[in-house]
Amino acid sequence: MAQADLDPENWDELRHLGHRMLDDMLDHLRDLRSQPVWQPLPPETRAGFHAPLPVSGADPAAVYERFRDTILPYSTGNTHPRFMGWVHGGGTPLGMLAEMLAGGLNANLGGRDHAPIEAERQVIAWAAQAFGLPESAGGLLVTGSSMANFIAVLLARQAALGPESRKSGVGAARLTAYASQTVHRCVPDAMDMAGLGSDALRRIPVGTDHRMDISALRAAIASDRAAGATPFLVVGTAGSVDVGAFDDLAATADIAETEGLWFHVDGAFGALAALSPALAPHVAGMERARSIAFDFHKWAQAPYDAGCILVRNQADQIATFATNAAYLTAATRGLATNAPWPADLGPDLSRGFRALKIWFALQVFGAARLGAVAENSCAVARHLAARIAAEPALELLAPVPLNIVCFRYRAEESEADQLNAEIVADIQEAGLAAPSTTRIGGRLAIRAAFVNHRSRPEDADALVAAVLEAGRALVRKAG
16 A cells, blocks of 8 residues: 655655755756746657656656756746746746745635735735725735636626626626727636626727727717616726736726726736836826736736735625635634635635735835836836837837837838747747737737846847847848
8 A cells, every 4th residue: 555644754855855956946046047038848858748647656856857857948938037028927036935935834725714814914905005995905816817807807797786696697687898909808708707798898999009098988888878788897907918008097987986887907917007106107096996906926026826806895805705605604713713714705715825925025025126126127118119219120019108019120011920920939949038929000019028027128138139130030031
């Protein structure tokens, strides 16, 4: 019979291996600049991940060697300062250590009375304070803004239809919601998962500044009311995924108040502009929201995953999610006290200790230093935009309101999309940088999003040099 106890037979051997793991990872993070940003997984390495289920155990040191050989060199690359393709934070060594501590505790934050619950509540309170929400605010740490936005739609649905809808469903109600044309895909997905249908989300046009057209928003709401629908939710975007644009949140809040709609802000990364006095004007009006979705794993640099939903009044969470179950009944004494539990505030009962890495970061770095990270990202983006403007072979395709730069290598219009897609792939495969692509006005753009706290102006310079070199090489090859 196999040994059932999973603790090590030799604690000293595991301790030695653990110290080696820690040292190796700290060295890896320290030396990121000398490593490729990303490299493709070799076919033979990929094939190794299709091995059958192990039946007998292996030596931990041998498995760690497999990690070093087959996983560590081939990760996404978002810890690297020249990873700039998607809005991924870079993580921190402190966050890595906090994750180790959280793993050691193995706390379930679904409920009950223990210190990890209080640490999460403190993180939520700090975030609410930073964003200007009242003391009635509540919230929850979740996987990311996709889950946070889904929760917001459920909150708004409950507020619109009342408590009976939790049992009877939406029935014949024709609820309609509103967001900018460039809203993140998770918002229509949330409408779908909430049983309302993605078509019930009205995509409002944006202007040349990529902000939601407020007049068009008013007109859409009026048209739906005239057609017998029930407008219930408006989503303001704080940092669009394509160019980093911010809707006019104050004007959106005014409309929500006048029309009796739930005002939600999707601030996946942009909400954290509130931590910077220089950037805070971008989120003016966010403090009036009934809910806010954002990620600590982006500009706040927490290791994945660390999303958050903030709610202006925690009572709305309780009304939407709390349920009676004998095995989850809160008591007046003992471990089963400390209501309301996080399980009463969201859909998850089994929850990890996500809060610890954020609890450490906010105390060690402070809000001001995290705000400075956001400011630095924007400064690097402005530097890149200036470099592009000075290069005849490159062109900007969108304004640069914050930290995202969309541009491309100039070419004949019929060839430009394919050329720029190949430039991006060539740069990625060479390990020089990791931009991504998007479409601006139907044209394929090279997209550089600066989120990593390690990124500097010289990393933007390296991207420009790589794009120019790759573009010229491809043009020569085609000629």
